[in-house]
Amino acid sequence: MANIEVLMAILIYSLAIILAGIVFVRKWATRESSLIVCGREVGAFVTAAAQVSICVSGGFLPLLIAYSYVFGFGGVWIWWAWGIMTLAYPFVIGIFSRRSGAYTPAEAIEAFHGTSSRVIVGALLVYSLFFLTAIQYVGVGSVLSGFFGIDRNLGILLVGILMSLYIATGGLWSVTVTDVLQIIFATVGILGLVIYFVSTFGWDYLFTGPHPISPQKLVIGIGTIPFFGWKSPAVMSMLMFNLLLVWGGAYYWQRGAAVRSEKTLKLGFIAGGIAAIILAVLGAIIGLYGYVLLGPGLKGVGVLGNILTKVGIPWLVGLMLVALFAATMSTADATTMGMATVVWNDFIKKFKKIPEDKAMRNIRVIVLVLSAIAILLAIFAPYQAVRFYVFGTMLYSPILLLLIDAAYLRILTEKLALILLIVPTVIGLIVQFSYISKTVDPTWLTIVVAVIIYVIVYIGRKV
């Protein structure tokens, strides 16, 4: 399917990313704090754009279209769940990320729950971020392979090298600036396809086309998606997944720590959440037209590929392909940076004396080494990466409770914090790899167990 328009689109995008991520911000990354939290300089607009670019990921974008294809406007919940958690984030965890001054959740936890908790939380965060990064690489490799016919592993390698270079150069500054660019590319791609569908076929085509959709599917936020259920695609399950992903994740914490002030934090995250909610409705329109044009029977992320093949207009396909490419990269660079920050801040710097002048070089080496490992994981174990990533998210349950405790109640001792970390994680691990996980998402179980332990400690303390 490769053609000159698609190739040009990818080249222009790559050039823009190199210019923005390497050339433009090279002089901004002058100190450790500039690399890790942008010297706490980031404003509301940039925070919002960088935030929403995480939502518009290589996984979430095709899934939004696939869910809307199946559930109509109910499919928006795949992004709405993220948007709602992002809207609420600054009022619960985000304010703590800025006010505590910690670069990572693990660092904040240490102040109240001891060094052992910090080490375990750091390890859990790195574990989950590794697999999350690896699956983004698998996604972007598959996109390149599908459109240019090149080997997927070569695609992973090319994108991996480009991304590692810009992250190592400018740290969070590079991630931030490229994320702003990436969300612009992704939005233009989504809008381009929506405008094409509406202007070419008209809105009525949804009811009169070859495979008309039911009016129920056009009710925004409702559609035909199930609301209650223990596993995705139930809305309840998506809300829980995003609660852990956003509130417990290291990258969102880092974003909160990088803003100019608490007011900026609130504005940035609220704007990011609202943008995701609006973009979800636009993206869902693509899924709706996809259903009308292609009919039922398609599954998963293949829906988007089939829609693009059906559209067949090279520049539009190129635009959407760049959107997908940008969506994947914006998430992978953020998770790589989050991972590098945890490794540097919670492990290397904590246990080894490193003078300030060598910090920059060390952080850059860490970025390159971690990226290389994630690339190797994506090349040699792509399917295992997906499986282990799902497990990784549930590890955020005890982390989230420790953060809430450190921010608001401060009742857990170091020993109790360790129990809270270990027990839900072990139970989740057992369930994940047993038959029970076929009916119940282990994420639910870990958070329920973590909350029960916390409530027992709270009541025990009062008694």
Added chain:
Amino acid sequence: MTKEVEKQKIKVLKMIYTNRNKFNDLTDSISFSEEARGIRLAKVKEFVDELIKEQMIESNGGGINWYIFRITEKGKRAVSENLSAEELELIEKYGIDMDGLNILKLLLRRRKNLNYDQISSMTNIPLEEIASICEMLEGKKYITRSGLFRVYVRLTPLGEKTAKEA
């Protein structure tokens, strides 16, 4: 108590006195020896706990407000004993310390908007601390901050008046 710890504690008190009173202001501004760098938060928490115990500072409340502090009369006396008359007058009259005044004077002298990097290299105040000082100065309406990506700091008429007077 070592001299270094004593010095750090006075710096914490001085910062809280001048409204740089959030936990992150302290973690960004208190410099540690290399051994303590990896545990800066835990170390600042220790300082804060000790100062609360000594009734030098108070927490602003429960929940998330625990991370905001205010200085007590005892704390003010301890600061007064360790400051020059000039700096004490600066804090009492304008609510800023010497670092804050240096930034205002720099902005007045340069007559243009400066970013954090420039301010840091021209004043020798560590970059990590600039964000905290500028947030305090903005809170007191001495400066405004703008800029799409990087922060650029601009003097307000009140800031200009203060920089000339102080």
